[in-house]
Amino acid sequence: MTYHHFVGDGLNRSEKIQQWVIDQLLNSKLPNEARESSIEWELKHSSGVIQMARLLAQKRGMEEELGEIAAAMHDIYVITHGSYENHAQKGAEIAKGILKNEGRFSQQEIGDIVDAIRCHSDKHIDSKNELIELIKDADCTDCFFYGDRVYDYKPPQMLKHYYMRIISIRKELGLPPKKYFSEQLSIIQKSGGIRGEIDE
Ligand SMILES: [Fe+2]
Ligand SMILES: [Fe+2]
Structure with a gap:
């Protein structure tokens, strides 16, 4: 059978969730x-x-499946409510309900996906959970492809963790190092005493 391109009844559980996320945006009553x-x-x-x-x-x-589902839903609160305030925590609760309703996920799988969503903003924490780290890294990588300065609004003590992540991910993927990231990281590290909030 050829690939369905999201047409018809043959969508697997991951594709169903991805379709649901897209539908939240396409049918949203919340304007830009x-x-x-x-x-x-x-x-x-x-x-x-x-x-x-x-x-x-x-x-x-x-294994890719839980990663793609957690990735699809990681900003679900922003998608449904338009706000980033505490969106990881709030989104985790929304995701839990949707995944339970879907009916094809075990308790363990729901727990793993929900944890990855709940923790995705904690870029300053290196957890031992590979799914949690996968979502933080995937989020960070996608955002940095929109521009090197995409996270400039964050306070330096948080921003440095984004630079550390992207430097390490680019190395892992065999991409050439970007001078901008290492320069900015070293500026923040040298300025040491700057205090910033780390709750974004
Ligand atoms: Fe987020
Ligand atoms: Fe995101």
Whole structure:
């Protein structure tokens, strides 16, 4: 059978969730004016993070399915409510309900996906959980492809962790090092005493 391209009844459980996420955006009643990021950007970002998660999962020898589902849903609160405030925690709760309702996920799988969504903003923490780290890295990689300065709004003590992540991911993927990232990281590290919030 040839690939269905999301047409017809043959969608697997991961594709069903991805379709649901896209439908939230296509049918949203919340206009761009009421959103911190536009519907267009959310569509690009959720799709981009899925692809980055697949790429990194393959590189790391991980099974891809839970990664692509967590990637699709990682910003689900922003997608449905337009706000980034505490969106990882709030999104985890939304995802839990949707995954339970879908009916094809075990308790363990739901727990793993929900944990990855809940922790995805904690880029300053290196957890031992490979799915959690996969989603943080996929998110970070997709965002940095929109521009080197995409995270400039973050306080330096948080921003440095994004630079450390992208430097390490680019190395892992065999991409050439970007001078901008290492320079910015070293500026922040040298300025040491700058304090910043790390709750974004
Ligand atoms: Fe997020
Ligand atoms: Fe994101």
